[in-house]
Amino acid sequence: MTGEIFASNVESAAGDKQMSLMVNAHSYLLTVGNRPGEVDPAHTLAFTLRETLGLTGTKVSCDKGACGGCTVLMDGKAVLSCMLLTIECGGKEITTIEGLMEPKTGALDPLQQSFIDHSAFQCGFCTPGMIMSAKALLAENPSPSEEEIKEALSGNFCRCISQYQVVEAVKAVSGKKR
Amino acid sequence: MGKPYRYIGKATPRRDGAEIVTGRSHFVDDLRFERLLHGKVLRSPHAHAIIRSIDSSRAESLGGVKAVLTWENIPDLRYGNPRVFRLLDPKVRYVGDAVAVIAAESEEIAREAAGLVEIDYEVLPAVFGDYEASAPGAPQLYDEFPGNVLPLGDPFLGPKSMVEIATGDVESGFSEADVIFEGKCGYDNLPNPMPMESPRVVALWGRAAEGPDAVTFWVSNQAPYLMKAVLGSILGGNVDVRVFGGPCGGSFGSKLMSWQPMCYAALLSKNTGRPVKVVYSKEEHLAAFTLRPSSRLDIKVGMKKDGTVTAIAGDWLIGTGSYSQTTQAQVAVGCGEAMLAVRCKNWNVKPRIVCTNRTASGIARGFGGQELKCALFPILSRGMAKLEIDPLDFMKKNFIRPGEGYLWRNAQWYDYRGIDFTKMMDKGAEVFGWEQKWKGWLKPTTVEGNRRIGVGVGVHGNADVGEDVSEAYVRLDGNGRVVVHSCLQEHGTGQRSNALKVVAEVFQTPLEWVSMTPADTMVNPFEFGPFGSRGTYIILGAIVRAAEDAKKKLFELAAPMLGCDASELDTADGFIWAKTAPEKRLRWQRVLFQRTVLGYGRFEPDYSLSNCLMSFVEVEVDTDTGKLTLLRVVNATDVGQIIDPQGLEGQLCGCLGTAGIDSAIFEETVLDPLSGRILNANMIDYKWRTSSELPAIENVVFETPMPTHRFHAIGVGEIATSPGPSAVLMAASNAVGVWLDGYPVTPAKILSALGKLGSAGKIKDGANGK
């Protein structure tokens, strides 16, 4: 991990340390520091996404790695963005809920549409995290069994208990390719 | 039989669905404000202490700190029931009680500043047990409440409120009984409703138009208009309060108790002239917000062989923690709900509310009734067992039916006007397989080695489906579109989308033509908010009336244009015609040229209806490890008419979480008995159910039209959590063959009941599936 930090964090001409972050196929050049708009070494990826980049689709509930609400994809794998320091994410490819739509047409990902069709949410606060976890599962295993879906989503808290409908929503798109 | 409706009862996508699945739903913390400050609360490390002195000068001088408020420099603002609880007080009463609030440029600065406030505490002895709180010599939390006993009754409920269940003559009731038994049971493990989104608010004091004494809130809540009323009454009559209710990441009633964070943000904003955001961390949410009240029942019951309950008498002790806002109202409603579920002519149950040094109790689904009945049914079970009465028969016999009545929260008697729920109970039993699985009291359904299966059943109903007032406008615009004005906030039930459905049904327009104002108190009429499953009957009822009023006005305008009487007109898809001459059609736009039509609807409280939910549960107990696994739940209900099948399914599956069924299995708040600190105030130690542990759930839904109102539907969402916990206790007792009396049914409780912890013991009668 340490090697990667140095590989992707570079000094600018002014002596500021800079890092690049790929989010939703968009490359952001960020300055490491503690002035407003900069990436403090203590900032979590969740914080940077929401507060620095304005990508508020990623939700923070526990901020301690327990609820899965802040799940995003890092190089295609589901990670908890509240448990990662942004400065460790240089050079990684991050996908957030905002990045699931077809960028040109704005069409929803079939998984997003399936969540709507199945009303796979009540309050909707867990939904972005649920969708990202399910997305990572389907990328790895396009035809998961019900048990595998439940297992993959078992780190995602849903207080409203929408998981029954979430499982149906994921099942409905499994085995299908976008 | 085909449904006569175009939208009602059909699955239609939630209007906010696309926003939710794309992350564009703007919950409070997603809103952006210029020059926003961050508020933090400094909390007490002591359960009970006097603040001798407080010095915030070092905190104030930290760069980026804009305000530090303590009890010394804010007005004496009080709220609660009774209204004695100060926003910031020189005395702290639980670990986590607020001592100071700080506004700073960033959360980190605010947190750092909190560490710089110097406080000299005089630590006092504390009391944590509800029984101990009233013992002679117990530490006193408030001068106003000797013995730590709070007054009963809630002025909000009217001139009178239900402060006891007292009817008939219990002595003569006992004399008619075939058996008389006594029992104690507690539902006192303090589960937390724990919505995923913790309490949070942004406040901005001062508005150009309304002047300096105006404050605007953006708050995660379920009742913007009620919060406007609450905050107005706390901040004083001159302050103009406006509340925006955007998407709410869960509440389950709990966020109605948001007056403290709202006041912190408001005062900090007033002090700094900038918007201030207060977001509770999950730890604060679990340790310094609201829990379910604790409940302990100690009663004597008379019962006849046929399951008739002849008398119930005794005491109901309710623990409210450090203060009360709604506990008295919960007691009032709980008493009424007991009467709905258990027909008995002679009651004498006396509630008593005590305060202790822990974070306060507040609203959770089941509002008082779940608390009371989770203690009541296990006691009644003892009598049923003595008389060998099947609990399903008992519940069917004793739940409210047409021709009967009950006392409700305002201490008034209501003759029940609703439907008979017996058929749906029978159907639920059939789907569950009750007849095959029920083997008798303390008898497992099956035994295989160390694995024992047991079944249980619970029932709950609530006459608050018709509580309080709702108002709405429905506006018809010149372009033929319909706008609903309601202060209904979306908190997860999908009720805003349902409002669009019923209005589209009234006008027979495409669903997309109907939209709704944001839940902003400035533009909308009074709305009490979706509590107690009142949304379907009362909120939608007011909206339907407003739509009908608008339709009537539209027809009155169209009638002369069509040369007929308004009563002869009909409409669909933006056209109006006379029923006698349907070929001559008039567009809405022609009628509404340079004109707006506004309909008004109001719904007055009606406590003469009840909903009903029966939950059947099947559990497996491992007698070696004591682990209890919930295998299956069948919920049966009758909603009159389904509005939104998918939303209803979601609400009913919600029976597990939010301090529901799982409060009988593993959910609890653990207080350190020495310090009063909550030991599991985080989402790892506070247990919750994961997807991989979901039991099978089947929801059996009947639609027997409610005779009382248009569309014939009543809500059921709130009570989804309520029948299940006592059913689990029953099922677990049957599985192991020993009475289990406490929640949650942890492995330790099971093993100790089996005599496998400490002293050796035996499984009693009913063992081995005999």
Ligand code: FES
């Ligand atoms: S917010 Fe990241 S896991 Fe809970």
Ligand code: FES
């Ligand atoms: S839908 Fe509310 S937390 Fe999942």
